[in-house]
Amino acid sequence: MRSCCRAGPVEQMFGPETARRSLESYRRKGLGRLSQRMVDAAAAGGLDGARVLDLGGGIGAVQAELLERGADTGEIVELVSSYEHPALELARGKGLEARVSFRVADILETPEAVLPADVVIMNRVVCCSPDGIELTAAAARLARRTLVLSYPRDVVWSRAGVRALNAGLWLVRRSFRVFVHPSARLLAAAEDEGLRVLERGNDALWEFAALARQSSLAPEPDKALVRSDGPS
Numbered sequence: 001m002r003s004c005c006r007a008g009p010v011e012q013m014f015g016p017e018t019a020r021r022s023l024e025s026y027r028r029k030g031l032g033r034l035s036q037r038m039v040d041a042a043a044a045g046g047l048d049g050a051r052v053l054d055l056g057g058g059i060g061a062v063q064a065e066l067l068e069r070g071a072d073t074g075e076i077v078e079l080v081s082s083y084e085h086p087a088l089e090l091a092r093g094k095g096l097e098a099r100v101s102f103r104v105a106d107i108l109e110t111p112e113a114v115l116p117a118d119v120v121i122m123n124r125v126v127c128c129s130p131d132g133i134e135l136t137a138a139a140a141r142l143a144r145r146t147l148v149l150s151y152p153r154d155v156v157w158s159r160a161g162v163r164a165l166n167a168g169l170w171l172v173r174r175s176f177r178v179f180v181h182p183s184a185r186l187l188a189a190a191e192d193e194g195l196r197v198l199e200r201g202n203d204a205l206w207e208f209a210a211l212a213r214q215s216s217l218a219p220e221p222d223k224a225l226v227r228s229d230g231p232s
Contacts, residue, residue: 016082023086026061034206039065041199041210042119042148047071053117055139056125060087067096075101077114107138116142122149132181133189140193150208152180
């Protein structure tokens with residue numbers, strides 16, 4: 001089951017051709033630098049036997065690399081079905097088809113439809129919805145151990161670019177919009193669900209954060225050891 005209100009605009013932008021281009025791009029170039037850092041952060045606590053949940057994962061490239069690093073199984077959950085065939089094709093090409101599943105579901109509409117996972121990934125997803133804060137909280141609730149997410153940086157140039165992009169979408173009568181949610185609110189939503197930020201990083205346009213469930217952490221570390229390479 002899915003929410004037509006949320007899925008409809010996404011289908012306008014992320015159809016089969018977009019999914020196919022994503023697969024071809026990954027095969028040519030691999031992950032981008034920030035996505036690779038997300039993989040590293042997710043793997044930092046160990047992956048042996050882990051279940052990975054890739055929310056809005058598209059072709060599942062981040063999840064696939066975590067499986068190659070030792071995670072046991074992975075599930076891609078998308079609002080739309082257009083990524084299913086390319087995602088399963090990618091998994092087959094890596095010999096991971098028996099360990100990967102794909103599901104169309106809306107975790108805000110039917111949260112009970114998706115099982116928790118040790119590692120939850122949400123890469124460039126919250127910017128696609130006005131409900132980004134709620135999505136982050138829902139993802140945090142599903143994370144037994146680790147949540148790694150990325151989002152547009154909450155800075156002047158990102159907001160200006162998003163305004164221009166949304167103006168263009170309005171001109172061509174697309175209902176899809178892009179959102180820059182305040183990073184402090186995104187992280188607070190996850191922390192309210194029992195997670196704590198361990199690492200943050202960014203490039204010019206995007207930021208990522210890795211958070212861990214407090215019950216899975218060692219005694220409180222020195223705050224000077226918490227890694228960050230850029231402002232929020």
